[in-house]
Amino acid sequence: MPESGLHTATAASESWLEVIDSDSPLLLITPHGGRAEPRTRSLPNPKVNDLHTADITRGLAVRLGASALINVAMDRNRLDCNRLSQIIERAPWLLEMIADRVGAIVARHGRVTVLLIHGWNIIEPRLDFGLGLRTSGGELRPPGSACVSASDDFINGPLAGLADRLHRHGIEPTYGMRYPGGGLQNLLQAFTARHSQSSNAPLRSISETAVNGFVDAAQLELSVSIRMPGELRARCEDAIAQVFSANGADWHAPRAPLVVNRAPRPRAPKSEIGAAATVAAPGRVGIEFYDPAARIGAMASFDVGGAGIGARIMMLFDRHRAALFTAEGRPTRSSSAVAHGPLSLRREGESIVLAFRGPAVIVPDATAYLSIERALASGRLDGDTEVNARFEIDHAGGEFDFDRILSSFGATQDRASSSASFGRIAGRVCIDGAARTVHGFARAGMSFTGLGPDKFTARRMIWACFEDKEAPRALEARSVATADSPPGCSARILGAGGWSPCELRDLMIDTPSVEEPPHRIFASLTRSDGSSCEVEGHVECFIPLSRPGPGNSRIYTSLGFASFRTGAHRGAGMFEYSRVADSVPTAVDENNEYDSDSD
Known part of the structure; x- marks a missing residue:
C-alpha cells in the first residue's frame, strides 16, 4: 500500500502508544520504545529501554504499508509491554487491541505475520531471531517449555531469506542466541498454542488463532549498531523491507533448509546447572x-x-x-x-x-x-x-x-x-x-x-x-x-x-x-x-x-x-x-x- 493509504492515530487516553492501521497482512509491535522516567533512577536494577526501535518500526510501517502498535514513551520499568502478566494487570486494553488487529487481519487475508521489534545492547552488527527456538546440535529446538511461534515454511522462507540478506550486508543473523522469546510471559508466546486455555479472553483468542495455523510471529532483536542512525541501520531496514514488502519481492532463501525440531530440548542434568x-x-x-x-x-x-x-x-x-x-x-x-x-x-x-x-x-x-x-x-x-x-x-x-x-x-x-x-x-x-x-x-x-x-x-x-x-x-x-x-x-x-x-x-x-x-x-x-x-x-x-x-x-x-x-x-x-x-x-x-x- 502506498504511504497515502496509511492513517495514524494516537490512543486518546494513552499518548505513549502510537497506532498505525492499514489493510496489510503484516503487524509490527514495539514493546520497549519508551525512555526511562526520573523515578527509574532510584531502582537498584532497572531495565534498559530499546532506544531507536520506535523510529525504526514507524519507518518500516510506512515502507511496508503495515499496521503497527508502537510504544513511543512508556518506560518498561513502569509497564513492560513484553510481559503478558503486566499487560493483563495494568493495560488489558493493549492485549485487546492486539487481538482485534490479529483477528481483523486474518479475516481479510487468511493469515497474519507479526514482527516484534526489540533492541539488544551489544554493539557488534547482529540480529537475533526469537521464535521460541534456540540452535542446538545443528538444529533449532525450543528451550524449556517454549512453544514455536512460526511455521517451518516461514522460518525457511522469509526469515531465512532475511538472514541471508543480513549476512551479505555484514550483519550476523542468529536464532535464539540470547533471546529465544520462550519465556511464559514473553509477548511472543501469545502468538503460539501456549495460551490457548488462558482465562484471559484476548490472550486466548490470539493463541487459538495461532493453533489454527494462521499466525507467523518473530521477535527481532536488533543490536546497537543496527539501531543507531547510520549505514548499518539503513542496510538492516532495507533487508527487512525487501523481504516483507507487499510487492512480492523475492526473498532468496538459502538452499540448505534449517531443521526445526519442535520437541522440547531435554533438561540438563543438575550437575550442569547447579x-x-x-x-x-x-x-x-x-x-x-x-x-x-x-x-x-x-x-x-x-x-x-x-x-x-x-x-x-x-x-x-x-x-x-x-x-x-x-x-x-x-x-x-x-x-x-x-x-x-x-x-x-x-x-x-x-x-x-x-x-x-x-x-x-x-x-x-x-x-x-x-x-x-x-x-x-x-x-x-x-x-x-x-x-x-x-x-x-x-x-x-x-x-x-x-x-x-x-x-x-x-x-x-x-x-x-x-x-x-x-x-x-x-x-x-x-x-x-x-x-x-x-x-x-x-x-x-x-x-x-x-x-x-x-x-x-x-x-x-x-x-x-x-x-x-x-x-x-x-x-x-x-x-x-x-x-x-x-x-x-x-x-x-x-x-x-x-x-x-x-x-x-x-x-x-x-x-x-x-x-x-x-x-x-x-x-x-x-x-x-x-x-x-x-x-x-x-x-x-x-x-x-x-x-x-x-x-x-x-x-x-x-x-x-x-x-x-x-x-x-x-x-x-x-x-x-x-x-x-x-x-x-x-x-x-x-x-x-x-x-x-x-x-
Missing part, C-alpha cells in the same frame, strides 16, 4: 594500555573460560570521551590467537598484536555510562573505529606463556609470574575519523578487571609501569574486602631480577561519589628486604560503571587510566575501585545494564 556452574566467573584474557602523551587508553578482553561468552574493547580518550565495542558469543581461539568478529589478539613471535576495525559507540562524556540508556542516547556510531597496536613482551618478569593461557585457561591462574606481562606498546588508533599514534605502557595476559571473586564489598586495584632503569619496571597491588573476612591484600614489584612479592600496607582509591574520579590514588608497599615503595597516582581519564550485584544490590565501579610516580620516577597504568551498594548513591540516572532483558 550453583557451582551459575556462579562461575568468566575467565578473561586481554590487554590494557595507556599513552600519557596522547592521553589514549584502551582495554580489550575476551571470555575464554567460565561462564562468560563475549569480547569487548573500550577506549578512553580526550579526558572525557569513550568508545566502546561489545560482542556476544564464544570467541574463536587457536594456540596463539583469540578473536571475535573484528576484534583480535594474537601472538607474533615476541609480540602480541591487538587489532580491531569495526563499529564503536562514541560517547562524549564517559560518566554517562552510569546509565547505559543515557550513554546510548548521547552517543553516536563510528563505523570505522580502528586499533592496531603491538605489545613487546618483556621477559624480565620470568615465564609468560601467552599461548598456554589461551589454550588451557585456568592452569596458570595461581602462578602470578605467568599470568601477565608488562611493557611498552606502539601502534595506531583511529577514532571518530582522527588517526593518532600511540606509544604507551601496557599489560597483557589475564584481564586486569577480570581478576578476583565476585563476592566482595569493596575492591581496589592498580597496575603501573615505569620507564626509568632505576625505577621498578612494573608493580601491581590489590585489596579485596568481603563482608565476613578481613581484607585480602597482595602486591608485587617487577625489578631487573624478576618479580618480588611485597606487603601491601596501604592502598587508597576513593571517590566522593560514583560520578567523580578518585581524587587520590596512593599505595604503600614494603619489599622483603624491608625497604619501602610509595606510589602516587593522578587520574587522567576514567569511566564509572554499574552492574547488578548480589541480592538486590548494585556494584559501582570507577575504572580508568592514571599517571603514576614513585620518587622521581614517572610512569602510567590503570586503577579500579568497585564497591557494593544497597541503594543508588547518586542523584544521576543509574539505569545501567548491558543487556536488555526482553526475553
